[in-house]
Amino acid sequence: MSSLLQVEHVSKIFGGLKAVEDVSLHVEEGELVALIGPNGAGKTTLFNALTGVSPATEGTVTFNGVSLDKKKPYQVAKMGIARTFQNIRLFHQLSVRENLQAAMTHRYKEDFVSSILRLPTFTKKEALVNGWTDEILAKLDLSAVGDTITANLPYGTQRRVEIARAVASDPKLIFLDEPAAGMNPEETADLTALIRRLQSEFGLTVVLIEHDMSLVMNLAERIYVLEHGKLIAEGTPAEIQNNDAVITAYLGGGVHA
Amino acid sequence: MHTAMQQIINGLSLGSIYALLALGYTMVYGIIKLINFAHGDVYMLGAFWGYFIINKYHVDFIVALLSAMIVTAFAGMLIEYLAYRPLRNSPRITALITAIGVSYFLENGMSYLFGANTRNFPQVVQQHNYTAFGISISNIQLLILVTAIILMVLLQLIIQKTKMGTAMRAVAVDQEAAALVGINPDHVISFTFGLGSALAGAAGVLIGLYYNSIDPLMGMTPGIKAFVAAVVGGIGSVPGAAIGGFLIGLLETGVQAIGLSAYKDAAVYVVLILILIVLPAGLLGKNVKEKV
Amino acid sequence: MTKKKLQANSLWLLVMIIGFVVINLLVYVGVIDSFIENMLVTIGINIILATGLNLIIGFSGQFSLGHAGFMAIGAYATGIILQTVPTVGGFIGSIIVGIVIAIIAAIIVGVPTLRLSGDYLAIATMGAAEIIRVVINNMKITNGAAGLFNIPQFATWPVVYALVCVTTIVIVNFAHSRAGRAIQAIRDDEIAAEAVGVNPTKWKLAAFVLGAATAAIGGSLHASYIQTIAPSDFGIMNSIALLIIVVLGGVGSMTGTFLAAIVLGVLDTVLQSFGTLRMVIYAVALIVIMVFKPSGLLGRYEFSFARVLNRHKKEDAA
Numbered sequence: 001m002s003s004l005l006q007v008e009h010v011s012k013i014f015g016g017l018k019a020v021e022d023v024s025l026h027v028e029e030g031e032l033v034a035l036i037g038p039n040g041a042g043k044t045t046l047f048n049a050l051t052g053v054s055p056a057t058e059g060t061v062t063f064n065g066v067s068l069d070k071k072k073p074y075q076v077a078k079m080g081i082a083r084t085f086q087n088i089r090l091f092h093q094l095s096v097r098e099n100l101q102a103a104m105t106h107r108y109k110e111d112f113v114s115s116i117l118r119l120p121t122f123t124k125k126e127a128l129v130n131g132w133t134d135e136i137l138a139k140l141d142l143s144a145v146g147d148t149i150t151a152n153l154p155y156g157t158q159r160r161v162e163i164a165r166a167v168a169s170d171p172k173l174i175f176l177d178e179p180a181a182g183m184n185p186e187e188t189a190d191l192t193a194l195i196r197r198l199q200s201e202f203g204l205t206v207v208l209i210e211h212d213m214s215l216v217m218n219l220a221e222r223i224y225v226l227e228h229g230k231l232i233a234e235g236t237p238a239e240i241q242n243n244d245a246v247i248t249a250y251l252g253g254g255v256h257a
Numbered sequence: 258m259h260t261a262m263q264q265i266i267n268g269l270s271l272g273s274i275y276a277l278l279a280l281g282y283t284m285v286y287g288i289i290k291l292i293n294f295a296h297g298d299v300y301m302l303g304a305f306w307g308y309f310i311i312n313k314y315h316v317d318f319i320v321a322l323l324s325a326m327i328v329t330a331f332a333g334m335l336i337e338y339l340a341y342r343p344l345r346n347s348p349r350i351t352a353l354i355t356a357i358g359v360s361y362f363l364e365n366g367m368s369y370l371f372g373a374n375t376r377n378f379p380q381v382v383q384q385h386n387y388t389a390f391g392i393s394i395s396n397i398q399l400l401i402l403v404t405a406i407i408l409m410v411l412l413q414l415i416i417q418k419t420k421m422g423t424a425m426r427a428v429a430v431d432q433e434a435a436a437l438v439g440i441n442p443d444h445v446i447s448f449t450f451g452l453g454s455a456l457a458g459a460a461g462v463l464i465g466l467y468y469n470s471i472d473p474l475m476g477m478t479p480g481i482k483a484f485v486a487a488v489v490g491g492i493g494s495v496p497g498a499a500i501g502g503f504l505i506g507l508l509e510t511g512v513q514a515i516g517l518s519a520y521k522d523a524a525v526y527v528v529l530i531l532i533l534i535v536l537p538a539g540l541l542g543k544n545v546k547e548k549v
Numbered sequence: 550m551t552k553k554k555l556q557a558n559s560l561w562l563l564v565m566i567i568g569f570v571v572i573n574l575l576v577y578v579g580v581i582d583s584f585i586e587n588m589l590v591t592i593g594i595n596i597i598l599a600t601g602l603n604l605i606i607g608f609s610g611q612f613s614l615g616h617a618g619f620m621a622i623g624a625y626a627t628g629i630i631l632q633t634v635p636t637v638g639g640f641i642g643s644i645i646v647g648i649v650i651a652i653i654a655a656i657i658v659g660v661p662t663l664r665l666s667g668d669y670l671a672i673a674t675m676g677a678a679e680i681i682r683v684v685i686n687n688m689k690i691t692n693g694a695a696g697l698f699n700i701p702q703f704a705t706w707p708v709v710y711a712l713v714c715v716t717t718i719v720i721v722n723f724a725h726s727r728a729g730r731a732i733q734a735i736r737d738d739e740i741a742a743e744a745v746g747v748n749p750t751k752w753k754l755a756a757f758v759l760g761a762a763t764a765a766i767g768g769s770l771h772a773s774y775i776q777t778i779a780p781s782d783f784g785i786m787n788s789i790a791l792l793i794i795v796v797l798g799g800v801g802s803m804t805g806t807f808l809a810a811i812v813l814g815v816l817d818t819v820l821q822s823f824g825t826l827r828m829v830i831y832a833v834a835l836i837v838i839m840v841f842k843p844s845g846l847l848g849r850y851e852f853s854f855a856r857v858l859n860r861h862k863k864e865d866a867a
Contacts, residue, residue, distance in 0.1 A: 053549050077746035085549065091737035102734035103745035105727050115726035116719050169745045292668055340836055347843035354796045355839040357789055361832035369825045481785060488672050523683035526676030533673050534661045549740055
């Protein structure tokens with residue numbers, strides 16, 4: 001019962017359509033879990049329900065012992081859940097630095113008067129924030145593009161910045177929504193290494209949605225399989241690869257593992 | 258009861274003018290997401306054309322109305338071609354400022370050429386009042402209502418039944434996809450401006466008959482009210498614009514009737530804000546949620 | 550790093566002082582007559598109003614068309630208070646009263662409407678400003694549609710100059726702090742901003758309220774400089790005039806707002822002699838600039854001493 005993330009009987013209904021139906025799952029602290037399933041299985045819908053973007057119709061979600069019921073997305077983020085998006089959502093007019101710093105606003109206070117008058121407390125806070133930023137940029141090999149406007153970055157780098165921004169919000173748990181989508185094999189290899197480091201070096205718990213099966217089988221410690229909104233299997237990569245229900249679900253699409 | 262009925266009739270006449278204008282706003286917005294600030298001034302052009310042609314050639318109401326619609330249709334298409342088309346891929350706020358520029362240009366250009374003074378619209382239709390059950394309605398009010406309803410039905414037929422109408426709806430949903438299936442968006446947008454402007458021109462002639470006076474700045478306030486009507490009805494929705502127009506017309510006359518005429522504009526905006534708070538996309542607008 | 554910032558800030562202070570001294574000198578030797586002074590004050594007041602609007606539109610990405618409403622609040626606070634307390638203290642007090650009422654009004658307007666997006670917000674704020682104007686138009690204390698006359702003139706050009714400096718510092722420093730990063734994140738992608746812990750309602754409201762407060766200051770100065778105000782001075786067209794300054798200069802560029810306010814102020818003065826043709830020329834100029842320079846005069850460019858200093862440093866090193 002002491003799971004970091006505990007999802008119980010969650011359903012999400014759009015009109016009459018059950019996009020997610022009675023899903024229960026748990027993620028332990030420090031784990032690297034994958035959520036897979038054919039297109040339209042409800043994976044992103046489940047992410048959206050867990051992060052408050054589009055709350056679940058039924059069921060309960062507990063994070064770190066606290067219920068996420070009726071929490072707004074920004075409150076969920078403050079509690080320590082970060083995410084990336086399927087279609088990259090960066091602050092495109094801002095530089096990489098500013099993107100990261102926009103994700104840090106809940107980590108410190110800055111009062112109106114001292115920031116307007118540029119009082120020493122303001123300068124101190126800014127130095128602190130700049131320190132955090134430099135550290136993340138260095139760790140994620142982004143120092144060279146720190147001052148670049150993100151709209152001008154290549155696709156692969158934008159994905160990396162989005163992960164860096166999620167890290168900047170100082171989360172315990174990070175949801176990655178198809179991080180390898182549209183990447184070439186080299187970029188995917190870099191990404192695989194990066195996700196591992198999120199777990200080992202940053203001590204983050206990672207939940208990822210991914211279609212690239214080699215990446216999933218390579219990385220995940222545990223896998224949940226979703227089909228038509230329902231959970232059809234759970235297990236280690238080896239177990240999932242030999243699960244009949246999973247193989248049937250993917251038939252036609254084919255599991256390239 | 259009688260006064261209420263009387264006010265409803267007055268409100269419907271005024272509302273049909275707003276509705277005709279609101280249709281132009283909503284069609285243009287639906288297709289290129291531009292608040293066409295100059296739309297109210299196209300309505301002014303229609304009124305001036307009616308004034309000119311009736312005084313000069315002594316034509317009857319139908320000729321004045323139809324010719325005003327043709328002239329304003331071309332004016333609308335010309336404005337689109339010169340001022341808005343070059344900005345098709347610019348930030349929307351830039352197009353908005355350009356539309357404001359066009360509006361200033363038309364208002365002040367007309368003032369410069371013909372003077373800023375108010376002039377009497379020639380009474381091409383003799384006014385008669387019909388009274389039944391203690392409610393009085395003038396033939397001009399009837400004319401406005403009937404003309405407006407005929408035009409709205411025609412518009413609905415064009416949008417729903419013709420090839421061009423289908424193309425308009427297609428471009429409104431997805432311009433690129435429409436282009437891919439062989440629709441030329443420029444033609445469709447131009448047609449939309451023509452159609453909307455023709456309705457505004459008709460409204461201009463009708464208001465000239467109704468209020469009997471026109472001036473170069475006459476389009477400003479009704480233009481804004483009609484846009485509010487389009488937003489209340491759900492911008493992009495053609496039936497919504499018609500409903501919004503009638504609603505605003507009724508509301509204004511209603512507030513005036515209970516002796517609060519000083520607050521009639523405020524009442525319109527209060528209703529606008531209340532409706533937007535409850536229904537952020539207006540009465541018939543589709544509330545599109547962004548996909549994450 | 551900090552030393553560089555100190556240098557840059559000192560340079561800005563120097564620019565402000567030099568500007569003041571130069572204008573003072575030109576007034577003294579008679580180059581600036583009352584006609585030009587009038588132009589300068591108008592430009593200054595427009596800068597105060599438009600930088601606040603640019604904060605709302607360009608930085609927080611909220612399309613407000615109701616700026617004239619908040620300006621009206623400041624103007625009437627000053628007009629009414631100065632009629633009973635015609636002293637410098639009364640003037641300062643009236644500015645503060647105006648700011649406070651504008652903040653309250655901005656919260657009342659902002660809380661429900663800032664959830665709306667894009668053009669819906671524009672039309673709702675426009676409506677709110679019109680409601681404010683209609684209320685002023687029908688109150689006794691504001692003297693209805695006739696407005697207020699003979700308001701004592703405390704807003705001389707040095708006062709306006711000083712307040713241009715103060716409000717600009719407040720807005721620019723706000724935009725370049727934690728708050729500024731939060732509101733710009735919301736502007737670029739509200740869903741993503743929320744996903745990294747930014748509360749959109751709170752920050753959008755903060756920018757809106759600050760913009761409204763500076764608009765009230767602009768209104769106070771307007772009332773006490775022009776000395777006559779009427780509800781018709783604060784209509785939709787006045788909000789639009791401010792919007793034009795922001796877009797013409799470049800949405801999101803404070804330097805651009807300054808430039809556009811100056812260009813339009815000078816243009817307006819130069820065109821005075823053209824009579825009715827003035828607005829026609831103005832309209833054509835506006836359309837032409839927008840068609841050929843769709844992102845405004847300066848786009849998103851921002852002048853910064855810190856960057857200039859950095860560049861010199863790099864060139865020295867090279």
